[in-house]
Amino acid sequence: MSATADTGPSTRSVVFGLAAVLLVAACLRPAITAIGPLLEDIGADTGLGNTALGVLGAVPLLCFAAVSPWIHRPAIRFGTQRMVLVAMLVLTAGILLRSVPGALWLWGGTIAIGVGIGIGNVLLPAVVKRDHPTRISTVTGVYSSVTTGAAGLGSGLAVPFVALTGNWRGALALWAVVSLVAAAVWAVRGRVLPAPLPAAPDTTPGVSMWRSATAWQVTAFMGLQSTTFYLLVTWLPSIETGLGVDRAAAGWHLSVYQVVGIVAGLGATVLMGRRSDQSLLTAVAGSALVVAMFGLLWAPHLVLLWVLVAGMSSGATFIIAMSLFGLRTRTVAQTAQLSGMAQCLGYLLAACGPVVAGAIFDLTGTWTTVLLLVAVCAAAQAVVGAFAGRDRYTHDQP
Template sequence: MLVWGLLVAAANLRASLTGVGPLLDQVQADLGLTPAVLGLLNTLPLLAFAALSPMVPRLAARWGSERLLGGALVVLTLGIAVRWTPSTVGLFAGTMLIGAGIAVGNVLLPSLIKRDFPTKVGLLTSAYATVMGGVAAVASGVAVPISEVAPGGWYTALGCWILTALVAVLLWLPQMRTAPPASRAVRGPHQLPWRSGLAWAVTAFMGLQSLGFYVVVTWLPQVFQDNGISAASAGWLLFLFQAVAVLTSLAVPGALRWAGDQRALATICSAIMLLGYLGLLVAPSLAVLWSIVLGLGGGACLVLALAFLGMRAQDAAGAGALSAMAQSIGYLLAAVGPVVFGLLHTVSSGWQAPLAFMCVAAAGQTVVSLVAGRGTVRSAEVREPDRALSVPESAPSPEH
């Protein structure tokens, strides 16, 4: 039940965001928003990730990880409901609530996996990343078809994901009832590891791959449409990108077991992302090819970024602290992506400058991966002990 609960929770961490990109033209036509403002639809959740992630370890220590994740799923469900209302205010207010719910889930899932399955971090990280990416891919592919046939149009296409959120809430209720009291939680040995160079490398890797993902899911359909592809076909090309990413993520656990460290794997996958952006820049008509290439690199980079949160940490508390740091600063960096991409398009009246920006970001990720793929963030690199994610007294230590 714990594994199923984690997987269904993961299924809700991207779908309500990735369905937005294929509908941007409809949103713009109905609400009269500029490209820069449209970029905020996927930037607002990232800002919520950045603002809330550092608070999650303290909140989990006070309320318990299980209860906090359950509350986050409720907030996510409420956000989808609010965004379903036909207004600009509802659209942006609901998006902020969705971002708040996802922010908590993003931090808690790697720590829960490290705590309860310390010997299967790579496998379960790949499993939840695959589920998360698979549902996100479906959300991208069906967004336009649902908007064309359902009452309410694009509002319903975004709001229908309330069903999967409700399922996640119901499936997680048993974990909330059986969670140990917060007072029994062991105080972890870590504050956020601001002094660790390795932690900063993991943070940069997380941020740059997230920047790429959210730029792609926000703007790739528009890039394709401006090159003569229909809105529905552009949505399915975004689905193709994410479907390939899901298949790629399935191969990552085997590669993690085979490799002594993850530097070569992370570098190769980052370089593949760079190749995809270069391809869109010089030969945008080969849309199918570049969707596949970006999916090959993006799926592996996502799993690696999530796996680094557990692999680079000494224990569950360290994983929670590293996760909070990497996702706060990393998503703040990622939040720049969709807005800058949209602004560059507006200023340059084309896609060459935005795609060149993504090439620079991918090159930076390739360099950072050489550091982020090896080592452990030591407790000695942290100034003082602090309360971290709650760990039951009976939970096995990493040495076990």
């Protein structure tokens, strides 16, 4: 028997394993966030109107909702390692297919992107719960911050990539390089780290996940957080151009919105620490987005300030939502189940955001109602977050 089998994985292999997780995390948003600044180009090239473009932005979220409830089963059968590798390969194929001329490839590639990212969304929290059970908030904060930062780069580099490649298709296709590298590194990770021991059967007594009040509170919090995030990621550049902001500047503002979330997310990680109750933090973080939306309505000349406030809110609440999957469950199996439930229903709700916003603008010709919609969702998020953040587990007896 090898020394590794006796003593467990070495520090070097553990660090490499964490780096592989972070690289996968970096692939979970840019393929989506790069779309927002290019909607005008895509619409002009394909003839899609605002409502249809909103549907295009919602398709990945619908895929998240479709994939999330069942992905823990093949993960148990084939292994999390193998399923994450499949996710990265499907994502790479989707990015490339989406860039092929033709409506079939645009929509088909977008679906593949949603499926690949959806698998990664569900399984990474379970990987963290399994490999870092005593540092769930810290590791989740780090990988979620990487996800947020990469999302910001996806938005900020969208227009420069168009200048580099000559068209929006080439600009979107460049992100396949990152996911392909992630797939290669993840494949090596499977050889560097020994396979984990089979998990013990989950015999925790209590109600099922779908009958747990705590699980529904976490699901509602995650869903409202995702709704506001993806609505803004899809339409914030258009909202800003409607306020008179230059198109390129609006694209970078969307990048700032997401990148500032890194700092806020790391701050939320520190504030959570090893605390068992996150109620106050979730309520305050959600309320900040309400302030930002009314700021855009009442003082649009301070647009960058409100983008910063909105980014801080979204970054902090995203970290909290991801952390709650592990913090509100007792076992790895429960974490995967709660992650699947919350992301299924949460992203189904979030998918409505871009579509409804596009339809509202088509009907009214103004973004005022859309900003009010975001404010209402943020207020509800703050309220439900106060419940989801309480110190309790999904399978505790009532």
